Amino acid sequence: MALTPVAFDDLPLSVRSAIEAETGTVLEAEAVTAGKNSALSARVHTTGGTVFLKGLKSEHRWVWTQRREADINPYVIPLAPRVLFHLVVEGWDILGFELLDGRHADYSPGSPDIPKVVQALRRLDEMPCPNLDLRQAEQRLSRYVAHPADAKAFAGDALLHTDWNNHNVLITGGRARLVDWGWATRGAAWLDPAYWIIWLIASGHSPAQAEEIGQGVPAWATAPPSAVDLFVDANAALWAEIAGDSPDDWTARLRSAAARWQRHRRG
Known part of the structure; x- marks a missing residue:
């Protein structure tokens, strides 16, 4: 609809x-x-x-x-x-x-907003996941993995935002705040920085640069490489589906970013 x-x-x-x-x-x-x-x-x-x-x-x-x-x-x-x-x-x-009196975050290379978003990710990682009926990360991505059992790599008990579109991140009072929590999810703690990395690539960073920025978030720094590979493959498939045959500018940009990250991970 x-x-x-x-x-x-x-x-x-x-x-x-x-x-x-x-x-x-x-x-x-x-x-x-x-x-x-x-x-x-x-x-x-x-x-x-x-x-x-x-x-x-x-x-x-x-x-x-x-x-x-x-x-x-x-x-x-x-x-x-x-x-x-x-x-x-x-x-x-x-x-x-x-009302938050702020502006949308700038994810482009060299932006002073990037350390603020890293701090927001670190703060989110410290928040316990409430006992609510949240969507599960492994369920949300299960359609996009090659084998159903692969989705277990995304399971966890962390509270995730999952939608790191820069329009959902407002810079106000010298820090980053997050809006639009309708897709809050329970899953592995490294997933939120991984979702952000796709947006960093779409904003002009190379995959290697974006992964390096993610190292500022402890959960990402300890993410199992094999699980990350599965996530990258799943999101390449997800964004290809979202973009479809007639993508608009932003879905085409995210499809391209996800595909670039996949090529980088697969060498």
Whole structure:
């Protein structure tokens, strides 16, 4: 089911009224176009302050990510912005967040943001995985390994974010903060730096340079090479599937990065 962007003013009156009961009267609403996982993505300026909203229609196949994000939120503060409210009203599922005044992280070579993201990964690695019904890394990647048993290499008890698109990493107050936790997962601790490495390659680093940057994260530094090889193969297959025959710019970029990393690992 494709996501069609919806402006705040186009929401049903009852939904807008329910939001304003939480925020105060909305004075101005700005669409936020960076997100890919929400139909509603807006910054609203209200009599009670400024709030970030994200939402999906209640029948959308991804609506479970809204509940996942609300449930995980208390366990990932202060790395994530605080959820202020969660509403389900007239066919809409809406989350309201404290607004982070920041910018998207820059992953390009030489960027001063890279050490900040390394620190965020280290902090995440120190957070215990809560006892919630999270997706399992080995299940998420099982379709993309050559043999079903290979997916066991991704199993673990660490809390993972898994979506290191630089639009999900905001630089604010001199540090990196993570948004969009709907795909939080339980798995091996080295997987999050591995997911990030694909984005580093897509942003201009060579595979060797990206792997070296990952060495700043202890979990990556101790990752079993054979398990990493399986992950790299799986993600090359995953991004080839996502990109398909008619990729847009960003899926083509990620498909190319995953394939380059695979060639590097396979020598």
